[in-house]
Amino acid sequence: MKLCMIGKRGHAYYVFESIREVPGIELPCVSSGCGDDPEPLLKMARDNGFQPEFRADWKAMLDEFRPDVLCIDGPFELHAEMCAEALKRNINVFCEKPIALTLEQFENIRAAYEKSSARIVSMVGLRYEPTFYQAHKMVCAGAVGKIKTVRAQKSYRLGTRPDFYKHRATYGGTIPWVGSHALDWILWFSGSDFESVSAIQTTEDNFGNGDLEIAAHCQFRMKSGVLASAGIDYLRPAAAPTHGDDRVRVAGTEGVIEVRGGKIHYIGKNGEQVIAPETPDRRLFSDCLLELAGGRPGLVSDDETFKLTHACLLAQKAADTGTTIFF
Amino acid sequence: MKLCMIGKRGHAYYVFESIREVPGIELPCVSSGCGDDPEPLLKMARDNGFQPEFRADWKAMLDEFRPDVLCIDGPFELHAEMCAEALKRNINVFCEKPIALTLEQFENIRAAYEKSSARIVSMVGLRYEPTFYQAHKMVCAGAVGKIKTVRAQKSYRLGTRPDFYKHRATYGGTIPWVGSHALDWILWFSGSDFESVSAIQTTEDNFGNGDLEIAAHCQFRMKSGVLASAGIDYLRPAAAPTHGDDRVRVAGTEGVIEVRGGKIHYIGKNGEQVIAPETPDRRLFSDCLLELAGGRPGLVSDDETFKLTHACLLAQKAADTGTTIFF
Known part of the structure; x- marks a missing residue:
């Protein structure tokens, strides 16, 4: 399979975590998709044993190299256009989430997808984190009985962020950017579609970060x-032991399971247990590509990619407008 | 001071935790306020060295004994009437929360309060739990900087509950009954009034408990x-090590503090600390009564009692109607 890549503003490194598990994969060319210096992406490729060419014009790259798969991690506000252009060329898409920053962009991708033979998956890499992966398996195996409630948390260190985070048009917003992981856990663990959402957000006291919701x-x-529900914030202190405090708590008719602090905390019929998870038997990028190559179904479907993106955008709209929105 | 008591359906035992700290307190009479067997309340009084009389007619008790303070813990649906009748007689009220199950009941109490010289406090006993008490002191001392977000959790074992829990009219609902603690932490830690609320609830899979929201x-x-936000549920498994999994997480511009598992987890400038709390220097009942007697101001004000009750009822209305409600 032939892969091209655009940019590394977000999690393009997922590709190299497991690219060697994809037999016969080639990486003939990359682009930064904008004025970003391409060297960091080229270096990451070289460090992993690839010698891609570089093209400034990402559309020309698609037409010249005709890849099977495109990794999209350029400017957030171009995700949607890049997805749509790839899908129009029947190129499979592996895109940073959220794949669209506006509902209009989202509809453009969906329209392109409906006419395409290609697939689209967004980088919901936290499904593959050992704790979340194993907790999800336990829930699917009935550990909590019938699920009644899911509560997720994403808390990040703010640190110093590039200027594009300061503008809604180029950042997208904290619910889509940080919250997408939490919303994905809700979608994935509940195994159900979203029905309605209400949301609140604040940009006040955001340490000079413009539109960024703290x-x-x-x-x-x-x-x-x-x-x-999901609680999302950039308030994790710089001195905290890790970058993120990621949590999900799933409570059902027969038990409660919680991922917190890198462990699984489970309460079932036999009391409380703390479980150190095993290493998952799959990783995001290779999982998607091996499915494309006809192998085992991956964890993430196209349908979920659309549902998650839609949920992020409607949650943000609910917060922007102060209304409850029905899907 | 002269105390009378009505019922022990909820947390009347708070009285006896600290009644001996109130100089000269007398307990001349109790009532169950309904058809409940009065013996458990009489026994609790005797076990604590009091020999109260019993009256079946609680209003007659108020007129006969003219107490300074009335502890109200009879049928939930009579809290409001009992509060109003006490206030009309200028008797101070120490009432199980929520003090009212409907907005109409709530307005009746407020009207009686406005014409009364007496005070009213509801049993927000969890403010006095060592972890919450100390965490609140730390927040007031600036441990997290400017507070941006508060997330609370109440998760209880369901167990087997009396029949009155099965009916909205006699139980009131899970948001007011269980959630009131979480909403009180939000009010107390944020130090701010409520502006708007949206809420969701479910009675499905409630193990045959009628109207009770699980x-x-x-x-x-x-x-x-x-x-x-507050997450509230009755899904804590019977085999869990404690009855309740009470939590609050307060994140601000300079730190995060969380009460969880009976400890305080604090992250500030110097990294993460787990703090075992000290024993508070006050307890709910005596704190209220000593203030009434002219001593140190207590932790809970009349104003907060009304604001908390109002918040519980509007949150429930938001959930019942699927709307966002402004205070």
Whole structure:
């Protein structure tokens, strides 16, 4: 399979975590998709044993190299156009989330997808983190009985961020950018579609970061009746032991499972257990590509990619407008 | 001071935790306020060295004994009437929360309060739990800087509950009954009034408990701009090590403090610390009564009692109607 890559503003490194697990993969060319210096991406490729060419014009790259798969991690505001252009060429898409920053962009991708034979998956890499992966397996195996409520948390260090984070048009917003992981856990663990959302967010006291929301909360009713919420913030202190405090708590009729502090905390019929997870038997990039090559189905479907993106954008709209929105 | 008591359906035992710290306190009479067997309340009084009389007619008790303070813990649906009748007689009220199950009941109490010289406090006993008490002191001392977000959790074992829990009219609902603690932490830690609320709840899979909501989520914007939410459920497994999994996480511009698992988890400038709290220097009942007797101001004000009750009822209304409600 032939891969091209655009940019490394976000999590393009997922590619190189597992690219060697994809037999016969080639990386003939990369682009930065904008004025970004291409050297960091080229260096990451070289460090992993690839010698791609570089093209400033990403569309020309697609036409010249005709890749099977395109990794999209350029400017956030160009994700949607790049997805649509790839899909129009029947090139499979592996895109940083969220794949669209506006509902209009989202509809453009969906329209292109409907006419395409290609697939699209966004980088929901936290599904593959050992704790979340194993907790999800336990939930699927019935560890908590019928799921009633899911509560997720994403708390990041703010640090110093590039200027594009300061503008809604180029950053997209904290609910889509940070919250997408939490919303993905809600979608994935509940195994149900979103029914309604209300949300709140604030840009106040954001340490001079313009439009960037320093905190947000989202609250969802799922079609199955599951209640869910996400707390999202950039308030994790610089001195905290890790960058992120990622959590999900799933409570059901027969137990409660929580991922917190890199461990699984489970309470079932036999009391409380703390479980150190095993290493997952799959990784995001190779999982997607091996499915494309006809292998085992991956963890992330095209349908979920669209549903997650839509949920991020409607949650943000709910927060922007102060209304409850139905899907 | 002369105390009378009505019922022990909820937390009347708070009285006896610290009654001996109130100089000269007398307990001449109790009532169950309904058809409940009065013996458990009489026994609790005797076990604590009091020999109260019993009256079946609680209003007659008020007129006969003219207490300074009335502890109200009878049927939930009579809290409001009992509060109003006590206030009309200028008897101070120490009432199980929520003090009212409907907005109409709430307005009746407020009307009686406005014409009364007496005070009213509800049993927000968890403010006096060592972890919450000390965490609140730390927040007031600036441990997290300017507060941006508060996330609270109440998760209880369901167990087997009396029949009155099965009916909204006699139980009130899970947001007011269980959630009131979480909403009180939000009010108390944020130090701000509620501005708006949206909420969701479900009675499905409630193990045959009629109207009882097995889970609920509430999301608040505070007038100060603080974002807050509460997750509330009865899904804590019977085999869990404790009855409740009570948590609050307060994140601000300079730190994060969390009460969880009976400890305080604090991250500030110097990294993460786990703090075992000291024993508080006050307890709910005596704190209120000593203030009434002219001593140190207590932790809970009349104003907060009304604001908390109002928040519980509006959150429930938001969940019942699927709307966002402004205070």
